[in-house]
Amino acid sequence: xxxxxxxxxxxxxxxxxxxxxxxxxxxxxxxxxxxxxxxxxxxxxxxxxxxxxxxxxxxxxxxxxxxxxxxxxxxxxxxxxxxxxxxxxxxxxxxxxxxxxxxxxxxxxxxxxxxxxxxxxxxxxxxxxxxxxxxxxxxxxxxxxxxxxxxxxxxxxxxxxxxxxxxxxxxxxxxxxxxxxxxxxxxxxxxxxxxxxxxxxxxxxxxxxxxxxxxxxxxxxxxxxxxxxxxxxxxxxxxxxxxxxxxxxxxxxxxxxxxxxxxxxxxxxxxxxxxxxxxxxxxxxxxxxxxxxxxxxxxxxxxxxxxxxxxxxxxxxxxxxxxxxxxxxxxxxxxxxxxxxxxxxxxxxxxxxxxxxxxxxxxxxxxxxxxxxxxxxxxxxxxxxxxxxxxxxxxxxxxxxxxxxxxxxxxxxxxxxxxxxxxxxxxxxxxxxxxxxxxxxxxxxxxxxxxxxxxx
Numbered sequence: 001x002x003x004x005x006x007x008x009x010x011x012x013x014x015x016x017x018x019x020x021x022x023x024x025x026x027x028x029x030x031x032x033x034x035x036x037x038x039x040x041x042x043x044x045x046x047x048x049x050x051x052x053x054x055x056x057x058x059x060x061x062x063x064x065x066x067x068x069x070x071x072x073x074x075x076x077x078x079x080x081x082x083x084x085x086x087x088x089x090x091x092x093x094x095x096x097x098x099x100x101x102x103x104x105x106x107x108x109x110x111x112x113x114x115x116x117x118x119x120x121x122x123x124x125x126x127x128x129x130x131x132x133x134x135x136x137x138x139x140x141x142x143x144x145x146x147x148x149x150x151x152x153x154x155x156x157x158x159x160x161x162x163x164x165x166x167x168x169x170x171x172x173x174x175x176x177x178x179x180x181x182x183x184x185x186x187x188x189x190x191x192x193x194x195x196x197x198x199x200x201x202x203x204x205x206x207x208x209x210x211x212x213x214x215x216x217x218x219x220x221x222x223x224x225x226x227x228x229x230x231x232x233x234x235x236x237x238x239x240x241x242x243x244x245x246x247x248x249x250x251x252x253x254x255x256x257x258x259x260x261x262x263x264x265x266x267x268x269x270x271x272x273x274x275x276x277x278x279x280x281x282x283x284x285x286x287x288x289x290x291x292x293x294x295x296x297x298x299x300x301x302x303x304x305x306x307x308x309x310x311x312x313x314x315x316x317x318x319x320x321x322x323x324x325x326x327x328x329x330x331x332x333x334x335x336x337x338x339x340x341x342x343x344x345x346x347x348x349x350x351x352x353x354x355x356x357x358x359x360x361x362x363x364x365x366x367x368x369x370x371x372x373x374x375x376x377x378x379x380x381x382x383x384x385x386x387x388x389x390x391x392x393x394x395x396x397x398x399x400x401x402x403x404x405x406x407x408x409x410x411x412x413x414x415x416x417x418x419x420x421x422x423x424x425x426x427x428x429x430x431x432x433x434x435x436x437x438x439x440x441x442x443x444x445x446x447x448x449x450x451x452x453x454x455x456x
Contacts, residue, residue: 004129004440011125011439012108012432014044018083018117019101019110025061025084025151034147037083038062041120041145048128049135050143060155061147065166068131069140074450075372076140078169078409079127080399081120081176082149085112086424093426106432113430115423119175119416120145122435126442138450142169146399152359153398160399161406171372172403173445175438177415180391181262182431185380185441187373188413190291190392191400193326193363195335199227199343200354201318207304210312218350220318221303227353228320230346231339232296236280236289238324240342243294246330250292257390258287272419291392295325325394332360362401365392366410375449376412383441414442 023037024030038055041064045053050066061084069076088098088111096102101110108118123143130137144167146156160167177188201220208217232238250258265286269278280289303318305311326335340355347353366373368390377388393413400411416438422428 002440003133004125004436004443007125007129008436011121011436014125015108015118015121015435016101018044018121019108019112020099022088022099023084023112023147024087025148026087034061034084038064038145038147041083041124042066044121044124044128045143048124049131050127050141056159058155058159063147063156063159064145065143067140067142068127068137069142071137071140071450074139075170076142076168077446077449078167078172078403078407079123079141079143080145080172080174080403080411081123081143082116082146082153083120084147084150085115085117086150088426090426095427098426098428103432107429108432108435109427109429111428113428114178114417114421115428116149116176118430118435119438122175122416122438122442123173125439126446129439130443130446138447141446142167149397149399154359156399157402160402163406167407169407169409171409172400172407172411173376173442174397174400174411174413175415175442176397177393177395177413178417178419178421179415179434180389180419182418183384183386184262185377185384185386185388186415187368187377187380187388187390188393188415189368189373189390190328190365191363191397191413192291192294192392192394193330193332193335193401194323194359194361194396194398195326195332195339195357196321196323196359197336197339197355197357199224199320199322200356201227201303201347201351202316202353203351204314204316207316208314210314213314217314218348219314220351221301221315223348223351223353224301224303224318224320226348227343227346228298228322231342235282237282238294238296240296240324240338242338243324243335243342246334247294248328250288254390255288258291261287261389261391263287287392290394292327294327294330295394296322297325298322325396326363328363328365330363332362336360359398361396361398362405363396364400364404364411366412370410372410372412372449376414376445379445379448380414380441383437383444414438414445416441 045066053066056063098111179186304315
C-alpha cells in the first residue's frame with residue numbers, strides 16, 4: 001500500500017471540513033465564511049510543508065499563498081485553485097444539506113465538492129504527500145488560491161497583472177475541469193472566454209396602467225425581447241456584426257481525435273441536457289458547438305410584475321442578463337464593443353438601451369505538444385492505465401488567460417471531475433476514486449517533471 005493510500009482517511013477528513021464552510025462569494029452575508037475558508041486553506045498549505053505562507057489582502061477576498069522553492073535548476077509550477085463556491089439554491093432540490101457533506105455510492109455530495117474545493121485539495125495533498133515522505137519536492141511549487149472565481153476574480157486578476165516576482169513560474173497547474181468519461185484520463189487544452197453583462201432598457205419615467213396607456217406607451221420587456229432576437233436567431237446563429245470574424249476552426253487532427261471519443265448524442269441529450277432536442281448552429285456537431293464556437297445566451301430577465309395574481313402594468317424598465325462565450329482568436333474587449341454596438345443598433349423606438357459589463361475572460365488554447373502538457377499526459381496515463389485524451393471545455397476559467405497574458409506561462413488543466421457532477425447545480429458531487437487517484441496523478445506529474453523518481 002502506498003503512502004497516499006494509507007492517508008486517504010486524513011485527506012477525506014480535511015475535504016469534509018473544507019466543504020462545511022459555506023464560502024459563497026456572491027453573497028455578502030457569507031463574508032466571514034470566505035475568510036474562514038481562506039484561513040483553512042492557508043492552514044492546509046502550512047501542514048503540507050509550504051513556506052512563506054500568507055494571505056494577500058487587497059480589494060476583494062484574500063488570496064492564499066504558499067511556496068516551496070528548494071529545487072534549484074528544476075521547473076517552477078504555479079498551482080492554482082479557488083476556495084469560493086456558488087450559492088446552493090434551490091435548497092429544496094438537494095437530497096442532503098449542501099454544506100453537510102455526505103457520501104453515497106463512492107461520491108461525496110456538497111456544494112464545492114468538485115468546483116473547486118475537492119480539486120484544490122488534490123493539489124495540496126499531492127504536494128503534502130511528497131513532502132511528508134521525502135522532506136523535499138522534485139520541482140519548485142507556488143500556490144495561489146483565490147476566493148472570487150465565482151464572481152469574476154477581480155482581486156487575483158489585478159494582482160497577477162502587476163507581474164510580481166513572487167509568481168515567476170514556468171507553467172501553471174489547475175485542477176478545475178473534468179474528465180471526458182469515467183476512467184478516461186483527460187487534459188483540457190482549450191477554454192472559451194466570456195463577456196457577461198446586462199442589457200438595460202428604459203421606457204417611461206414610471207410604470208403605467210396598461211388599460212389607460214396600452215397601445216401608446218413603449219413596453220421595455222417587449223423591446224428587450226426584440227433586441228435579444230435580433231442578436232441571435234431561432235437557428236442559433238449570432239447576428240452581432242463582426243462577431244465571427246476572428247473565430248479559428250479547430251485543426252482537422254483535433255476534430256479527428258474528438259470523433260474517436262466515446263460519445264452518444266442521444267445519451268448526452270437524455271442524461272446531461274434533459275430536453276426534447278439539442279439546438280445550436282447548423283453545420284456543426286456537439287463538440288464544435290460547445291468547445292469551438294462562440295455563443296450568445298440569456299440567463300435571466302427582470303421587469304414588471306411577477307408576483308402572484310394580476311397587475312396590469314407596463315413596466316418602466318427591464319433588464320436581461322446575457323453572456324457571450326468566446327473562442328480562439330476572439331478578444332474580450334473587441335467582443336464587448338461589438339455587443340454594445342449591436343445592442344444599440346437593435347434598440348426599438350420609444351426606449352433607450354445600454355449594455356453594462358459585469359465581467360470578462362479571454363479564451364485560451366494550449367498547444368498539446370507543449371512539454372508541460374506532454375509530461376502531464378504521461379503521468380495521467382500511468383495513473384489511470386489508459387491513454388490520455390485531449391479535449392476543450394465550453395466553460396471559462398478567467399485566470400488561465402491572465403496567466404498567459406501577464407506571466408507568459410501556459411496552464412496545464414488536469415481535471416478529475418465527471419460530466420454528471422452537477423457543478424453549479426443541486427446535489428453537486430465528486431467521485432471519491434477520482435479524488436484519491438487525482439492526488440497520486442499530480443504527485444506523479446511532479447516527479448516526472450522534475451526527473452526524480454522518489455520512492456513511495
